Amino acid sequence: MAEDALPDTESTQTQTQNSQVEWSQNNTPAVIPTIWGRLYSTKVSIKGAGCWKKTDRRNPEYYDLIQAEFTLGRALNCTFVMKKDIIKEDIIRNVSKQHFVMKRDLSEPLSPAIITDMSYNGTFVNGEKVGKGNSRVLDDSDEISVTHPAMKIFIFKDLLKNEQDQVPDEISKKYYISRTLGQGACGVVKLVYDKTKCTMHAMKIIKKSRLTNGQINSLNNPEKIMNEINIMKTLQHPCIITTEEVFDSQEAVYIVLELMQGGELFDRITKQGHLSEKLTRFLFRQMVLAVKYLHSQGITHRDLKPENVLLESKEDDTIVKITDFGLSKFVGEHTFMKTMCGTPLYLAPEVLRANGQRCYGPEVDVWSLGVIFFICLVGYLPFSGDYKELSLHNQIMSGRYRYSEAHWRGVSLQGKLLMKRMLTVNVARRITLDQILDHAWMQDAEVIQRVERLLSQTLQVKDFCQLTVSTNSDQENNSNADNVTVIRILAKTKRALSDSYSSCEPIPKKMRMEVCPEFEKYDTSSTSSLYSSE
Numbered sequence: 042m043a044e045d046a047l048p049d050t051e052s053t054q055t056q057t058q059n060s061q062v063e064w065s066q067n068n069t070p071a072v073i074p075t076i077w078g079r080l081y082s083t084k085v086s087i088k089g090a091g092c093w094k095k096t097d098r099r100n101p102e103y104y105d106l107i108q109a110e111f112t113l114g115r116a117l118n119c120t121f122v123m124k125k126d127i128i129k130e131d132i133i134r135n136v137s138k139q140h141f142v143m144k145r146d147l148s149e150p151l152s153p154a155i156i157t158d159m160s161y162n163g164t165f166v167n168g169e170k171v172g173k174g175n176s177r178v179l180d181d182s183d184e185i186s187v188t189h190p191a192m193k194i195f196i197f198k199d200l201l202k203n204e205q206d207q208v209p210d211e212i213s214k215k216y217y218i219s220r221t222l223g224q225g226a227c228g229v230v231k232l233v234y235d236k237t238k239c240t241m242h243a244m245k246i247i248k249k250s251r252l253t254n255g256q257i258n259s260l261n262n263p264e265k266i267m268n269e270i271n272i273m274k275t276l277q278h279p280c281i282i283t284t285e286e287v288f289d290s291q292e293a294v295y296i297v298l299e300l301m302q303g304g305e306l307f308d309r310i311t312k313q314g315h316l317s318e319k320l321t322r323f324l325f326r327q328m329v330l331a332v333k334y335l336h337s338q339g340i341t342h343r344d345l346k347p348e349n350v351l352l353e354s355k356e357d358d359t360i361v362k363i364t365d366f367g368l369s370k371f372v373g374e375h376t377f378m379k380t381m382c383g384t385p386l387y388l389a390p391e392v393l394r395a396n397g398q399r400c401y402g403p404e405v406d407v408w409s410l411g412v413i414f415f416i417c418l419v420g421y422l423p424f425s426g427d428y429k430e431l432s433l434h435n436q437i438m439s440g441r442y443r444y445s446e447a448h449w450r451g452v453s454l455q456g457k458l459l460m461k462r463m464l465t466v467n468v469a470r471r472i473t474l475d476q477i478l479d480h481a482w483m484q485d486a487e488v489i490q491r492v493e494r495l496l497s498q499t500l501q502v503k504d505f506c507q508l509t510v511s512t513n514s515d516q517e518n519n520s521n522a523d524n525v526t527v528i529r530i531l532a533k534t535k536r537a538l539s540d541s542y543s544s545c546e547p548i549p550k551k552m553r554m555e556v557c558p559e560f561e562k563y564d565t566s567s568t569s570s571l572y573s574s575e
Contacts, residue, residue, distance in 0.1 A: 077145055078106035078154055079198040080121075080185075092132055092187075092194045103198075106154075109147050113187070114139040114159075135162045135188040141171075143179070151203060151220040153234050154179040162188045178217045178236040180205060204231070208246075212288055212295055216244065233297065242285060245296045266294050272340060272366045279496045280331035282351065282364040303352030303359050306413070310347060315420030315448075318456055320357055323488050324350075325414055326478070327361035327496075332410060333474045335363070336403050342366065345409035346387045347416060353499075358491065360499050386422060387412045390438050390466045404468045407477075411463025418456060419448040423464065440466040455482035 081103045083092065104111075104121065112119040116138040123136045137160040146152040156179050158164040158171035165186035171177050179185075181199040186192045205213040212218075219232040228247035235242065247266050273284045273296070288295040303309075306324070310316060316324070328350060335342055342349075344365060353360040389408035391401040415423045423442030426433045431441055442464055449457060459482045462472035477483065 074107045075147075076105045076107055077147065077199075077201050079200060080104045080106065080111075080195040081198060083184075083193045083196060092128060092192050094127055094129055104195075106143070106145075109145055111143040112139055113141055113143075132188060132192060137161060140164060140187055141185075151201060151232075153203075153217045153219065154197070154199065155239055156185070160187070165190045165192075176239045178234050178239055180213075180217060180236065208295065209288065209290055212244075216242070216297070218244075232300070241300045243298045243300045245298060246293060247296075248293045249291075270294065270296065275338065276335075276340075278331060278334045279360060279499045280327045280362055281334065282362045298364075299362075301351035301353055301362060301364075303354045303356075305348050306350035306352060306361070306417075307347035309352060310416060310420060313420075316417045318418065318453060319485075319488070321414070321417040322483065322485055323357070323491060324352075324361050325410075325417065326483060326488060326492050328363065328410060328413070329474055329477050330492075330496075331361070331363045332406050333478075336406070336474065340366075341403040342406050342409075344387075345406055345413065347413055350413070358495070360495055385433060386424060388437060390440065391468055393434060393438055402468070404471055404473075407463055407471055407474065410477075411460060414463060415442065415460055418452050418460070419445065421445070421448065438466070440464055453482065455480070458482070 082101070108120075111121070113121045113123065115123050115133065115136050119139060123133050123140070125133055128136075140160045141156055141158055141164040143154055143156045145154045155176050156164065156166065156171065157176040158173055161173060163173075164171045166177055166179065167184050168186070168190040170190075179197050179199070181197070181203075183197045184193050185195045185197060187194055204218045208216075208218060215236060217234040217236055219234060222230040222232050222243060224230065228245055231244045231246065233242050233244045234240070249266065270284075270287055273282070274287075276284075282301070283299040285297040285299065287297070328345075332342065332345070342363065345363070349363060349365040351362045351364055353362065387409045389401070389405040392405055395401050412423055421443070424433060424436045425443070428436065428443055431439070436442070459472070459477070459480050462480075463477070465471040472480070
């Protein structure tokens with residue numbers, strides 16, 4: 042808190058002497074508290090004329106917010122007590138013992154302040170009633186009123202850094218922009234909070250085409266960006282990431298997505314070294330169901346990898362969701378896939394064989410699932426540029442995956458057979474998605490029941506046909522907004538595998554994006570969703 046009145050000189054000198062004695066005794070530097078916010082009294086403005094009594098200048102003009110919780114009300118245990126010597130009595134009569142509480146999670150970087158209405162007569166933010174038991178996110182310069190919208194008592198000042206001014210007004214009015222979750226060559230992902238619902242989301246921001254050395258950056262090609270958006274708008278499945286809103290502007294697109302707090306499958310594998318067959322079966326069944334749904338909609342993902350498989354929670358019993366559709370393509374009756382795209386480590390042989398000229402089909406996703414399956418069970422890559430016997434290109438073309446007896450010793454025979462069926466070079470002989478679901482290794486009644494129960498609980502009811510796509514041209518007040526595309530991406534950086542499941546065999550210590558000479562023609566400059574030119 043700060044007061045306008047100057048402190049008594051003698052008292053100040055005594056306090057200074059005591060401080061010096063205390064310093065000499067403890068020899069410990071004083072801890073300066075973090076002030077995360079400030080409540081400016083409206084008594085000095087016309088807006089606050091209806092609340093405050095005209096008192097002397099000893100009452101502070103603002104209140105520093107240091108503790109994680111601030112309460113206001115008539116009760117003496119509130120942080121700010123509504124007293125009749127400073128607040129008009131007709132206002133106090135309508136104030137609850139605890140009128141509202143304001144909290145901030147100081148352990149979460151850049152988390153917002155959240156106000157909760159505890160009253161019957163109302164707490165208002167910018168003139169809008171919060172409602173008893175309801176909460177909303179506070180933003181910088183928000184006005185707080187009690188009992189009536191006109192009874193403005195405080196103006197909130199947010200002293201922690203946020204990036205509200207770096208997004209279009211249309212977005213900042215609805216969402217509080219928090220910390221960065223990750224970033225890649227084609228965009229950044231921010232943690233955002235819905236101001237009225239107080240729910241957390243991921244906002245993927247993708248800049249549109251920029252010239253690099255005179256060349257258009259294909260990662261940020263507007264056509265590729267809109268391809269991802271158009272695909273995501275059509276999807277409705279519990280194991281497919283949910284798109285909440287899309288904001289399109291001249292320079293960028295912002296896509297608001299559900300937040301997956303369990304992180305990537307990649308991280309789960311690297312943390313544990315490898316996954317048990319039971320857990321792999323539970324997670325893999327969901328992946329297969331998601332890809333089967335995509336294929337039923339005429340969509341081939343073409344970039345399936347552990348980084349693009351997200352987990353809803355940190356628990357083992359979690360829902361799995363597929364994300365990043367930058368390389369996905371609708372396959373109609375007269376549409377064929379020829380583009381050489383995807384992440385080299387997960388590319389199917391027919392993609393390499395096509396060489397941008399010949400066609401390939403949705404079976405490429407089955408191969409990629411096979412690579413993911415392989416990594417889940419044993420924790421290392423089946424194909425890698427680190428294996429010097431053959432080039433990465435030849436390993437994939439011949440289906441020569443690295444088989445470590447030490448790692449596969451604990452895997453069941455049926456698990457090994459399923460892996461081989463997926464990593465079959467001959468497309469005609471490669472197992473299908475339906476055959477995977479019917480495979481002996483997948484027949485676990487308990488797992489099937491768990492998956493069905495989980496999917497039924499999380500089944501989306503949102504009508505994706507009503508997905509909002511907003512453009513700056515539709516809004517006069519947003520002409521100067523920064524244009525950015527928002528989509529769910531997590532940073533894909535080079536991260537080492539856990540050494541807890543190592544062997545004496547020379548296997549790679551990293552699962553990472555690799556760019557080998559024979560793959561330089563593939564666009565692998567992004568460690569997130571890739572957008573290749575077609």
